[in-house]
Amino acid sequence: MHxxxxxxxxxxxxxxxxxxxxxxxxxxxxxATRAGRGTIDQRESQFVPRVTVVTVGTPVVFPNSDNVRHQVYSFSPAKRFELPLYSGKPAAPVVFATPGVVELGCNIHDWMLAYVVVLDTPHHAITDARGLGRIDAPAGTYTLRVWHPGLKGGTLHEERIVLADAPLERAVSLSLVATPEATAPADDKLRALQEKFRKLKDNR
Known part of the structure; x- marks a missing residue:
């Protein structure tokens, strides 16, 4: 099938x-869904990337590239977990086996926020700064779903579409609320910078 x-x-x-x-x-x-592999880093006390899409069964590693320790957790129904306080790379990845949206946080830095969207389809994309997402999939009938962290009430946009020979374009308008800025306070950034210079000095 083309x-x-x-x-x-x-x-x-x-x-x-x-x-x-x-x-x-x-x-x-x-x-057609197969598990892949995923990585969500922690840099300057932020999760990178902020939004990650994985297919069911995918293991995700959470390296910590900061000079401070983090404790990643989620209380979301699709995946509840808590990693021990750590720096560097934790020993084992976290496997996301259930479709749904998983909200991530850090027990130490409460402004840190990210999302893992677990899907039972290999056909997906994340929109860029222009709001544009492209998907290549076999021709056929599908349900198009659109999710965003700022969706009011967390309700998905859904519509039925048919993919055929000609490229198909859709414009989707969502009702969004502002999402918190996952930015470290200035004093925390200063402490992290001081810690970095202290370690550099100690290693001379």
Missing amino acids: AARLQVVVTGQGAPAADAVVSLHSPAAVA
Whole structure:
């Protein structure tokens, strides 16, 4: 079966919506889903990237590139876990086996926030700064779903689409609320910088 292309432009309150997860769902897509591998880093007391998409069964590692320790956790129904306080790279990855949205936090730095979107389809994309996401998938009938961290009430946008020979374009307008800025306070950044210079000095 030949591949078809879907291009989706997502906006919120009239502005391009970056970090929206666009996905195509069907019974055939579920059957074609395979686990991959994922990485979510911690840099300058922020999760990088802020939004990650994985397929069911995917193990994700959480390296810590900071000079301070972090304790990653989630209380989300799709995946509840808590990593021990650590620096560097934790021993074992976290496996995401259930579809859904998993909100990540850090027990030490409460401004740190990120999302893992676990899907049972291999056909997905994350929108760029222009709100643009592209998916190549076999021709057929799908349910298009769009999720964004700022969706009011967390309700997904859904619609039925048919992919055929010609590329298909969709414009999706979402009702979004502002999401917290995952930015370290200035004094925390200063402490991290001081710690970095102290270690450099000690290693001379």
